[in-house]
Amino acid sequence: MKWIFLLALIIGTPALAGFLRSQPRYIVQACFVLGATMFFLAPRLWAAPIAWPLWPGLARGIEVSFVDAISIALIASTKSVRIPLSLKLAFGIYCLAVLVSTFVAYQWIPATFYAWQLFRTVLLFIAVAHACATVEEAPVALISGLGFGLMIEALVVIYQYVTGNPRPGGSLGHPNFIGLSLDFVVFPAVALMLGTRRTYWPAATAGAGLIIAVLGGSRATMGLLAIGVILTVILSIRHGKTSRKNAFAGMLAMLLIAAVPAMLWAANRRTDAAKESSDYERSAMKQAAKMIIADHPFGVGANQYVLVANTGGYSQRAGVAWNEDNRAAAVHSTYYLVTAEMGFLGLVGFAATLVSIIVLGFRLLRRHVAGEHGELVPGLLATMIVAVAHISYEFVFMDFVLHYLFAISAGLLVAIAARSRSAARSGVARAIPGGALAQAS
Numbered sequence: 001m002k003w004i005f006l007l008a009l010i011i012g013t014p015a016l017a018g019f020l021r022s023q024p025r026y027i028v029q030a031c032f033v034l035g036a037t038m039f040f041l042a043p044r045l046w047a048a049p050i051a052w053p054l055w056p057g058l059a060r061g062i063e064v065s066f067v068d069a070i071s072i073a074l075i076a077s078t079k080s081v082r083i084p085l086s087l088k089l090a091f092g093i094y095c096l097a098v099l100v101s102t103f104v105a106y107q108w109i110p111a112t113f114y115a116w117q118l119f120r121t122v123l124l125f126i127a128v129a130h131a132c133a134t135v136e137e138a139p140v141a142l143i144s145g146l147g148f149g150l151m152i153e154a155l156v157v158i159y160q161y162v163t164g165n166p167r168p169g170g171s172l173g174h175p176n177f178i179g180l181s182l183d184f185v186v187f188p189a190v191a192l193m194l195g196t197r198r199t200y201w202p203a204a205t206a207g208a209g210l211i212i213a214v215l216g217g218s219r220a221t222m223g224l225l226a227i228g229v230i231l232t233v234i235l236s237i238r239h240g241k242t243s244r245k246n247a248f249a250g251m252l253a254m255l256l257i258a259a260v261p262a263m264l265w266a267a268n269r270r271t272d273a274a275k276e277s278s279d280y281e282r283s284a285m286k287q288a289a290k291m292i293i294a295d296h297p298f299g300v301g302a303n304q305y306v307l308v309a310n311t312g313g314y315s316q317r318a319g320v321a322w323n324e325d326n327r328a329a330a331v332h333s334t335y336y337l338v339t340a341e342m343g344f345l346g347l348v349g350f351a352a353t354l355v356s357i358i359v360l361g362f363r364l365l366r367r368h369v370a371g372e373h374g375e376l377v378p379g380l381l382a383t384m385i386v387a388v389a390h391i392s393y394e395f396v397f398m399d400f401v402l403h404y405l406f407a408i409s410a411g412l413l414v415a416i417a418a419r420s421r422s423a424a425r426s427g428v429a430r431a432i433p434g435g436a437l438a439q440a441s
Contacts, residue, residue: 013069013073020073020076020078021076021077024077030131031128032141033145035141035145035408036148036149037149039149039172042065042066043173046065048062048063048064052109059114061113068123074130075126078131081414081415083414090356095349097345097346097349098115098346101301101302102115104296104301105299105302110302111304114303114398117403121403121406124407128408129412132411133418140198146185146405150182151204154207156168158215169216177394181402183383184405186225186229187231188383188409189202190379191377220393224390226259231385235365235379235381236378238365239375286336288309289314289336292314293340297343299345299346302342305337306329310327330395330398333394334391334394335347357413358381361413369416369419369420373419381413
C-alpha cells in the first residue's frame, strides 16, 4: 500500500504544480488545506520507503508525507523570495552540527533519518515563504486553515475526555505534544482578531486552544498560553493602537481572569504525588543529559538520545525510573536534547536560528507593515517568543509535525518581510517623477 501512496505522490506532485502555476488563485485554497490537515492528516498520511518502526527515536525512517508533495508543488508554482542572511548562516551552523554529529554517532543511519526530516522542514518553510509572498490572501488562508484544524482537535479532545481519558492529547496523542502546537496557531489568530475585522473564526480558534489546554492539564501549556495571549495583545497595540484593540484587550483580560478557576482545576486534577514524581523524573532526565553532554561534546548523533541514555547507563546513574514512559522518552527539554545529540555546535546553531527569526519579527514590528499582513506580525512574534520558552520543557519539538508548524510560522515572517520590501520599493518608485526616474535609470 505504501508504494501505491508513494507512486501517487510522484505522479500527483508535478500535476498539482502545473495546475497551481496555471491557476494561481487556487494557491489560497492549497494553503488553507495545508493548514487544516496539519493536525489530523499530517501525523498519519505518510509512508516510509526505508522504515525502522521499532527505533526508539522520534524519526523512524525516510518518511515522505503528502505535505512534502504540497510543498514541492507550491515551490514550483510560485516566485522565489530572499531569505535573510542571518537566518541562512544560523541554520547553516545547525546543519553543520547535524553532519558532524552523524560522523561520530553510535549509528549513522538513524541520524540520516533526522537529516531527511530537516530537509522536509526546509521544503515546507520555503513553500510557505514563496506562496505567501506571491499571493496576498495566502497568509490568512493558512492561519485560518490551522484554526479550523484546531477546532476539530478541540472536538476530538472533548470526546477523548468524556470517554475516560483524563489527559487527552487529540490526534497528536499526548497533551504536551498538542499543547506545544497551540503556540503556533492561537496567537496569530488572536492577532488577526485584534487588528482586523475578522472576529468569529479567530475567536473560535482561541476558544478551541483554551479547551485543549485545560483538558490536557499541562501546567506549562496553560501558563504559557495565557502569557502568549497577553504578549500578543501588547505587541499588537505596539504595532498600532485602535479602539477595537483596546476593547478586545479588555475582553481577553476578563476571559483570562474567568478562566483561572478552570486552569487551577485542570492543574489540580493531578495529585501532588504525581506532580512531584513528574518533576523528579524531569530533573533526573536532565541530569542524564548533562552526563551525556560531558562525555560527548560533539554529540551522540541526531535521533539517538534514548538509545545512548539507556545502553550507556546514563539514565540508570541519573536515577531515571525503569518504566516505558520514562526510559523510552528523551530528556524533557529541546535544548538539552539538541546539545546531547548534536553537541555544543548544534546548540549554537539551533539557538541562533531561533534568535534570527525573533529578530526578524521585531524588525517587521518596527516597520509598521500595513494591512492584515502587518497585523499578523505581533501574533507570529509572540508565537516564536513563547515557543522558545515552551520547548525548554518539552522534547516533542523534534517531531516532524512540530517542525512543520515551526516552518509555517517562520515562512510567514519571511514572506511578510519580502512583501514589505516589495511595497517599499514600489512606493519609492511611485514617489520619483517620470523624468527623474528616467535619469536615475
